[in-house]
Amino acid sequence: MASIPNITIIGAGRLGGALAIALARKNFIIENLAARNFEAAEKIEKLIEPRPKIITENEFSEITSDVILITTQDSEIEKVANRLAKTINNKPQIFHTSGSLSSEILKDLKAVGCPTGSIHPLVSISDARLGAERFADAYFCIEGDEDALVTAKKIVEMLGGKSFSIAAEYKALYHASAVTACGHLVALVDAAIEMLTGCGLNEKDAQKILLPLIGSTVGNLEKQNTAQALTGTFARADAGTLDKHIKILRETVSPEALEIYLQLGMRSLQLAETRNANRENIEKMRGQILLAKTNLK
DSSP states (O other): OOSSOOEEEEOOSHHHHHHHHHHHHTTOOEEEEEOSOHHHHHHHHTTSSSOOEEEOGGGGGGOOOSEEEEOSOHHHHHHHHHHHHHHOOSOOEEEEOOSSOOGGGGHHHHHTTOOEEEEEEOSOOSSHHHHTTSOTTOEEEEEEOHHHHHHHHHHHHHTTOEEEEOOGGGHHHHHHHHHHHTHHHHHHHHHHHHHHHTTTOOHHHHHHHHHHHHHHHHHHHTTSOHHHHOOSTTTTTOHHHHHHHHHHHHHHSOHHHHHHHHHHHHHHHHHHHHTTOOHHHHHHHHHHHHHHHHHHO
């Protein structure tokens, strides 16, 4: 294995493109970009020096890279692995970047002698160019063969990230956690925007107004645990304010938004309990939430 391995990336979407750009900036040679969408691959290729060759799956036999990253959608990973196993002429280390799948899905490649693993960056990437900037200081979940893990750690380190490992059987649970912290956070903010638009604001202004508040909460979480970072009605065990919230939400927002508020309220009360908030009020608030949830049905 070369000190800085040459890399082929299969899949030139948002994550594949971001990794290609970021790795090239760290002096990795991106030899090939394999993609079905030539135009998408070409946009990424133009941002990389030296420019990689754009190839199709029919050219997998020409790959001579030390490392292959499979950055396709999860549903395509096994198909790509199977085709590589039948056509690859060397024994590169091969990783996929799925959060929910373990390296077990690359079993066909392992069977032909390729060390395998998975590398999943815990960052939200909505655009390849922007995403290339977000790997520094990010955490990467890695798992796989021992030799592959050594390379995975090196790649993460050179990107400026931090790596951690979990057992293969927990990949789906790990990914559910990531979706809750990221994707569900967006859905939660969407519900909060719905509530604020009920006050007469438009969606754009509501989002702009809420973002600094969200940022301050994230800032608290950087220094405190979740119970310590909890603020507001539930942290104070304020049953009177909860009653007002439930009444106005029932009148102004969708049942889904009210249900989100109630579900998270119950979780917030668990956190408030650890802070020794007023136990009598906490139990009263639990009763208020249960009654409101019953009335939703």
